[in-house]
Amino acid sequence: MRMPDEIERLYHAMYPSVVRFLYRKVWDPDRAEDLAQEVFIRAMAHRPEKPRAWIFAVAANLARDEARAAVRRKKHLTLLTNDPVAVSKPDISPHEAVERDEQLTQVQEALDALSERDREVLLLWDAGMSYVEIAQQTGLAVGAVGTTLARARRRLVEAYDKNEAEHRAARS
């Protein structure tokens, strides 16, 4: 049985990582925060034995269900791709802002082009999980995590470069 203070400690340590992880899946900063908070609220009620792994597992499940729900209501969905940029960089010029928005869209598209497995492993790694934790969560062998990460990184960069080349060709 875990004491609530462990969840509190994890909340302070992991909240930004969980939001970051969720954001790359739902592409909405507010929704990512809502879901992250939901994860920790559930952790308090559930008292998992391995809270760290549990938190990311639940976050991944919520994001997956969220994505399915989003597909169903797609026609109602408005994604503001400039939302995080506009807030975090108030002092950049309009030209820089446009360029940054383009870059952001391209990264987003590149990430979305990865297979579910590759993206999951890459995002879990980026959220600060170890190879062992990623293996436990995804069911991969620990040795396969490096292989998957290698492929995910390579494909992400390839997809981004391809997008950028296409955008550049379209502009010229």
Added chain:
Amino acid sequence: MRRSTVRHVPEDELHAYLDQALSRSQCIEIETHLAGCPACRESRDTIAGLRDRTTAMLDLVAPRRSPPPPFATLAARAAARPRRTWHRPAIWAASFAGALLAGWSMRSVFDARGAAASPALLTADPIEVPVPSTIVATGDTGAASHTLALTPAPSTSLELRSRGPSAGDMEIRQAVGADPAPPLQVSPPETAVVPTALSLDSRWTSVTLVEAEQATSGLVPLIPDLPVVEIQMRPGGAQERPLLVVTQRHGSGVLVHTVEGPVEEVAGVVGAQLGPNVRLGSSDVQRSTPDYVEAGPSFSRTQRVLVLVARLPADTLNQLAGSVVLR
């Protein structure tokens, strides 16, 4: 003569090595090999570059950093939920998705750059307004709707509209009204009344910063470095934070009022300040941290906004609004 076979370090092992995911002995083995193998050193450098690039790309799509809500708020929300034991994560994950669909229809995001951007929003002067545009429109559930409109000038209006079962489902639009009423003739600035305080009804009470922080779980909107003149508070709905007006003194001596609360309440307060002799400006409407209200096993969200009101140019107010922190 037997040819020596060189086992180069596989790509995935180099990733694991750079990710510090290998044991000490594995690292020593790889480092020993790298010392004598230019090809693998080149691979390592290429992979390090690839790794740095992906990290930079992921950083680019990082969400804005906002402080997490106080843990006590989450604990209270957790405590308010009915106790139940879940054995399979898939069950509650599915129920949460259901709750999202049922009660949490896509909340609207409004564009702070566009909404209420006119500096003359709260002035009574006849103004030139560009072609009307809907700033952002989102999900329409078709459920009952209600609309609040600020109509400070005959030719413009700002509507803060909430639709659907959740107050978070809203829409803000700026439009040119069709009202052909003649422009209001307003008093020249020298005779204008410079407000020292907003006119608020008897439901409002003055509170200290500490009291406001306690009542809001530490979410009082403050412009950093400006002295606080007064904080006024009005109770919110069940499980909702109170409505706040934080008055601070700008360097020019002008009082700046930050009105923070559920969107419709803020619209009501700001709208009530309008008058023929008052020349107030407002900042763009900005989102603040929403309220979460328990609704059965899930929760609903009440969208909250903040607006700065003062006798200052909109540019100045927007700059100040951008610096507001929720403390």
